[in-house]
Amino acid sequence: MGVKCIIDNIPYTEKPNKEEIRKIINRMTIDKAKEYEISEIIEYILKGHTIRPSVCDKKENTWQSQQMFFIDVDNNDNYISYQEVIELLENLNLKPAFIYTSFNHKKYHHKYRIVFVFDEAIEDFDTAKAIQLYLMDMIGNSFVDKSCKNLNRIYFGGKEIVYQSNNKLKLSDLKEKISKFQSKKSPQTLENTAFEGNEVKSTYNNKYITLLYVPFTQNHKTLAITAIEGHNADYFLQKYNPEKKIFKTKQEFLNYIIKEVNLPELLEIENYKSFNCIFHDDKNPSAGIFRNENDDWIYNCFACNISYNIIGVIERLGNFKTRVDTYDFIKKILNVEITETEFQQKQKAILLETLQALYSDEFIKYCPTTNKNIRTIREYLQQLILIAIDNIYDEEFTDSEGNVVFFTSVRELAKRLGISQYNIEKISQRLVVLTYHELLKKLDDEEIPKRFLETAKKVMNDRNFDNKVNFFAIPSLTVNKYPQIEKQAIKWRNNHYTIKGTSYEMFLRAEGKEVADKLYPQFKTVVDKITGEIKDRTTTKASDKRTEDIIKTINKLIDKKGYATEKEIIKALTKKYGKTTIETQIKRSLPQILEENNLKRVKANKESKERLKIKSKGYPMVIIKDTL
Ligand SMILES: [Zn+2]
Numbered sequence: 001m002g003v004k005c006i007i008d009n010i011p012y013t014e015k016p017n018k019e020e021i022r023k024i025i026n027r028m029t030i031d032k033a034k035e036y037e038i039s040e041i042i043e044y045i046l047k048g049h050t051i052r053p054s055v056c057d058k059k060e061n062t063w064q065s066q067q068m069f070f071i072d073v074d075n076n077d078n079y080i081s082y083q084e085v086i087e088l089l090e091n092l093n094l095k096p097a098f099i100y101t102s103f104n105h106k107k108y109h110h111k112y113r114i115v116f117v118f119d120e121a122i123e124d125f126d127t128a129k130a131i132q133l134y135l136m137d138m139i140g141n142s143f144v145d146k147s148c149k150n151l152n153r154i155y156f157g158g159k160e161i162v163y164q165s166n167n168k169l170k171l172s173d174l175k176e177k178i179s180k181f182q183s184k185k186s187p188q189t190l191e192n193t194a195f196e197g198n199e200v201k202s203t204y205n206n207k208y209i210t211l212l213y214v215p216f217t218q219n220h221k222t223l224a225i226t227a228i229e230g231h232n233a234d235y236f237l238q239k240y241n242p243e244k245k246i247f248k249t250k251q252e253f254l255n256y257i258i259k260e261v262n263l264p265e266l267l268e269i270e271n272y273k274s275f276n277c278i279f280h281d282d283k284n285p286s287a288g289i290f291r292n293e294n295d296d297w298i299y300n301c302f303a304c305n306i307s308y309n310i311i312g313v314i315e316r317l318g319n320f321k322t323r324v325d326t327y328d329f330i331k332k333i334l335n336v337e338i339t340e341t342e343f344q345q346k347q348k349a350i351l352l353e354t355l356q357a358l359y360s361d362e363f364i365k366y367c368p369t370t371n372k373n374i375r376t377i378r379e380y381l382q383q384l385i386l387i388a389i390d391n392i393y394d395e396e397f398t399d400s401e402g403n404v405v406f407f408t409s410v411r412e413l414a415k416r417l418g419i420s421q422y423n424i425e426k427i428s429q430r431l432v433v434l435t436y437h438e439l440l441k442k443l444d445d446e447e448i449p450k451r452f453l454e455t456a457k458k459v460m461n462d463r464n465f466d467n468k469v470n471f472f473a474i475p476s477l478t479v480n481k482y483p484q485i486e487k488q489a490i491k492w493r494n495n496h497y498t499i500k501g502t503s504y505e506m507f508l509r510a511e512g513k514e515v516a517d518k519l520y521p522q523f524k525t526v527v528d529k530i531t532g533e534i535k536d537r538t539t540t541k542a543s544d545k546r547t548e549d550i551i552k553t554i555n556k557l558i559d560k561k562g563y564a565t566e567k568e569i570i571k572a573l574t575k576k577y578g579k580t581t582i583e584t585q586i587k588r589s590l591p592q593i594l595e596e597n598n599l600k601r602v603k604a605n606k607e608s609k610e611r612l613k614i615k616s617k618g619y620p621m622v623i624i625k626d627t628l
Contacts, residue, residue, distance in 0.1 A: 002035030011048035048157035099163040130181035222268035236333035263297035347404040357477035366482035370489035403473040501587030509592035
């Protein structure tokens with residue numbers, strides 16, 4: 001059974017302006033209410049459609065029923081990241097169906113909406129209102145946009161799903177909890193009473209704690225903390241007498257100390273879920289230690305607004321001046337060591353050189369086109385090199401050119417880049433761009449020695465990166481290599497490739513099967529859905545038809561006025577194919593179309609604007625005849 005709500009029919013890619021909002025509200029009348037599956041709702045939201053979670057008209061007094069509740073976390077007065085909210089809600093046993101980031105979300109300032117779905121529709125207004133107020137209160141009113149309390153509120157679409165469970169909350173489980181919000185008082189006073197007795201301005205600290213745990217006071221400083229402050233490793237060696245542990249890579253060492261060392265135990269903090277912070281003079285317990293979604297032990301204090309893993313805790317307590325000193329102390333107290341073979345040390349040095357070269361004047365001088373082409377994705381390569389540096393195994397295995405082979409997963413890369421792990425496609429696409437430029441090599445599993453393959457699978461499994469392991473090599477940047485890289489970059493330019501258009505089809509259309517197969521080895525073949533036969537992948541008939549229509553449209557436009565823009569092509573074909581489909585098709589087919597039809601895509605300048613009588617503002621990209 002679906003969830004009844006109202007979804008606007010027009011998608012937006014950014015926050016609508018006032019005039020648009022007025023129109024949206026006028027469109028979203030109660031007769032538009034329909035049942036949707038959660039997955040459909042998510043799809044609409046990601047496309048940018050506005051949603052009213054209730055069956056309700058413009059005014060709240062027309063409210064009829066509601067099964068879904070949105071909380072808009074704008075983080076204007078106080079701040080909570082979505083990772084923290086997920087943790088909080090898990091502790092409260094209030095699993096949302098999904099969470100999506102809103103149009104104004106920033107990596108460093110999270111703005112998102114939490115969506116709760118119930119197992120049945122609520123038809124009593126007071127109950128629905130109480131649920132909304134209860135949910136706002138549980139998350140913390142200081143984070144939430146106050147206007148969420150209005151059940152007629154609409155919510156705009158968003159950018160990305162950052163959490164999804166499709167969970168439905170049981171209404172019967174919550175009846176008692178919401179009862180105190182079921183009041184005839186006006187919402188304003190109700191909200192005030194929810195805060196009563198809180199002296200601290202930031203209500204989150206106290207509320208979070210008192211809801212979850214019984215507060216208690218304990219002596220601040222344990223013997224272990226004093227020992228860390230005094231750089232006294234012997235205290236721990238005597239207490240635990242740990243066996244010597246040897247790690248082959250820095251990454252293995254980091255995983256051990258962050259995930260496996262029990263932080264509360266090490267610090268001798270007993271009621272570790274809630275205690276007086278060890279970094280500030282704390283009268284009420286504001287600190288807690290928990291394991292995050294990666295299984296890292298994290299020390300958190302709401303008052304200090306800090307969140308440290310073991311490295312941060314020890315660095316701060318011991319007031320260590322460099323990260324290396326911190327690592328040395330941790331190694332001492334746990335009796336661990338990282339041993340590096342000569343092979344590992346050499347490979348590390350090579351990768352560091354490559355990293356420096358990537359940002360050097362030399363690179364710009366020898367690879368100017370490459371430098372431009374990868375401008376927006378250089379960070380991907382940088383992160384891959386950094387991952388490689390921490391992950392060189394003593395397995396003396398290199399690719400055919402002598403480059404060290406390392407492994408990681410797209411998910412790990414996403415984490416390092418601060419990109420949602422649901423964005424794997426975007427990341428894979430950018431890796432292909434780097435591969436095309438010969439700045440990166442992706443290796444097939446068949447090329448990897450079996451023993452190394454097994455190590456990789458085990459390591460990734462231990463690290464909770466349960467998805468597929470990928471093997472990469474990063475070619476060294478030398479004067480011998482630069483010409484080859486630049487040659488590819490120029491080819492990229494001449495073929496009119498774009499990062500966004502990057503796909504098997506784009507390369508297949510422009511350069512043929514061999515090139516496409518090399519870049520997408522996993523795409524080489526497809527299984528025929530009807531016969532089950534394995535066949536070479538080609539372009540589909542539908543895609544060929546769309547491509548044909550694009551060519552026709554371009555020719556028509558050029559015949560008429562000498563040039564065509566992508567916008568015009570999209571406009572002409574949206575009705576037939578839908579906007580997204582045609583946009584994607586243009587990206588994928590344009591390189592081939594330009595090549596085969598003697599066309600080129602250029603940025604208009606003052607002269608060409610006048611000559612072609614281009615009326616639009618600025619200097620758009622235009623497609624014109626290539627008559628050199
Ligand atoms: Zn603190």
